[in-house]
Amino acid sequence: xxxxxxxxxxxxxxxxxxxxxxxxxxxxxxxxxxxxxxxxxxxxxxxxxxxxxxxxxxxxxxxxxxxxxxxxxxxxxxxxxxxxxxxxxxxxxxxxxxxxxxxxxxxxxxxxxxxxxxxxxxxxxxxxxxxxxxxxxxxxxxxxxxxxxxxxxxxxxxxxxxxxxxxxxxxxxxxxxxxxxxxxxxxxxxxxxxxxx
Numbered sequence: 001x002x003x004x005x006x007x008x009x010x011x012x013x014x015x016x017x018x019x020x021x022x023x024x025x026x027x028x029x030x031x032x033x034x035x036x037x038x039x040x041x042x043x044x045x046x047x048x049x050x051x052x053x054x055x056x057x058x059x060x061x062x063x064x065x066x067x068x069x070x071x072x073x074x075x076x077x078x079x080x081x082x083x084x085x086x087x088x089x090x091x092x093x094x095x096x097x098x099x100x101x102x103x104x105x106x107x108x109x110x111x112x113x114x115x116x117x118x119x120x121x122x123x124x125x126x127x128x129x130x131x132x133x134x135x136x137x138x139x140x141x142x143x144x145x146x147x148x149x150x151x152x153x154x155x156x157x158x159x160x161x162x163x164x165x166x167x168x169x170x171x172x173x174x175x176x177x178x179x180x181x182x183x184x185x186x187x188x189x190x191x192x193x194x195x196x197x
Contacts, residue, residue, distance in 0.1 A: 004056070004138045007112040008101045012050070014043040016114040017099075017169035019156060026156045026163070034173040046169055050142060054100055057139040060117065060126040083128045085164030087116035088153055090127065095120050097149050099168040100141020104129055114166070115139070144171045 014036060023031045036042040084099075091097035095118035102115035117126040117139060129137060148171045156163035 004103055004112070004140065007103065007110060008140050011101070011112045012047060014046060014169070017046070017166045019165045019167070019170065022156045022163055022165050025158050028155050031170065034170065046172055049172060050168070054140050054142050057124045060124045060129070060137055060139070082164060083116040084166065085162070086127045087118050088149060088164060090118045091146060091149055095125065097144050097146070098141045099144060099166060100139065102126070103138040105136035142168055144168055148174070
C-alpha cells in the first residue's frame with residue numbers, strides 16, 4: 001500500500017471541507033465571505049494548518065454498545081446515515097467530533113476518503129465503518145470544538161433537517177467568540193492569513 005500520509009497529501013482538496021451548498025440552502029450567506037476564491041491564499045493557509053494540526057490514528061474501537069451510539073441509532077433509524085451525521089450527533093452526546101481523511105482497509109482501491117468520526121478518551125470510534133477489519137482502518141484529522149460544532153449545526157440546518165456535512169474549515173475560519181449581543185463573530189479575511197488556528 002502507498003504511504004497513508006502520501007495518499008492524503010495527493011488527494012487533499014479544499015473543496016472536501018467547504019459546505020457551500022449548505023450555506024446557500026440555509027441562507028446563512030454571511031459565511032460565504034469565508035469561502036476561498038481563486039488565488040487568495042486562504043485555501044493554502046487551511047491546508048498548512050490542517051497538516052500541521054491533524055493526528056493519525058490506526059484502527060477504531062467498537063462503540064456499538066455505548067449508550068450514545070445506541071441512542072443515536074434509535075433516533076436516526078428512519079433516515080440515511082452518513083459519517084458526518086453520525087459523528088456530529090454523537091458529539092452532542094459527549095464524544096469528540098473529528099474530521100479529516102480515512103482509509104478503509106476493505107476497499108478495492110487505495111484512496112483516502114473525506115470522513116468524520118468520534119473519540120472518547122484515547123479511543124477512536126467510527127460508527128459508520130464498524131463492520132470487518134476496524135483495526136486496519138487509518139484516520140488522519142482534526143478535532144472540532146463542541147461549541148463551534150453545535151453552532152454550525154444549528155445555523156446550517158434547513159427546517160427540521162440537521163446539518164450533516166463538513167465543519168473543519170468553517171471552524172478554522174471563524175472565531176468562537178460573541179459580541180455583546182451574543183452574535184457569533186466571523187474573522188475578517190485579513191486575520192486569516194498566517195493565523196495558526
